[in-house]
Amino acid sequence: MTTVEPVADTRTRLLATALRLFAEHGVEGTSLQMIADELGVTKAAVYYHFKTKAEITEAVAEPGIRELDELVVEAAKHRRHGARVDHLLDGFVDLVVRHRVLVALFSSDPGIDAALAKSRHGVEGFKQALITIVAGPEPDVTGRVAAIVAFTGIAMAGGSPDLAEVDDETLRQELIGVGRRLLGRPRRRVC
Known part of the structure; x- marks a missing residue:
């Protein structure tokens, strides 16, 4: 042992x-x-x-990709559209904040895309799953644009070196707020 x-x-x-x-x-x-x-x-x-370095790259990316896979599956299980969107948005923001450095690599380094391609959903599969959860199975252009802008923007902002000094909880709250606005979700009441 x-x-x-x-x-x-x-x-x-x-x-x-x-x-x-x-x-x-x-x-x-x-x-x-x-x-x-x-x-x-x-x-x-x-x-x-x-x-190989490719094996290292895949192993570095694997925890975040596995979490994203699980998040998409869990979000899709909700019966109500709003609950699916909220679950996906909250989970995606949590993942981005927890894996800031990895997210920055996904946003800026094509060398890490191969790891995402080998996941259960693959690059295109993730995009389609996110769009379907947010905008429905046959989304119009507006719904597709909103989903892509929201999730791409959240990932890019969360991994941005310009926001590296922002603490995790503040970043999380800001990203959730922006995501909710972009996706047309109502503001959450603070109790």
Whole structure:
């Protein structure tokens, strides 16, 4: 059992280091050697966990993608349209705030798109699922535009370095407020 813990710890540290380096240099600008050097290990030690940078990229992105997959499925289960939209919006904002650095990479680095493409929904599947939940199965142009602007805008703002100093709760409240306005949802009453 003790032999598993150091391996898991090294893998966790490797992924955290890769994410930080991806954020600083982009996926394409980060080499396996850079990750190894930053960790203070050999390149062979990195290869023990991952054979390619693409595998590292997928592993870095996997938690956020898995959460997005689950969110879309759970939101779609609600019977009322408003409940589906609210569940999706709240969950999406939470995900964006929790994974700011990863979201910034999705918004700015094409090297990470391959990880999203391998998810249950895929890139186009996510877009279609979000649009369908928000605007219905046969949305008009206005509904499609509102959904795309809302979710793309939330992701880009949440991952923006211009908002890095904003605390999580403030960012969350602001993104929810903007999202509700863009999606035509009523303001929530504060009790």
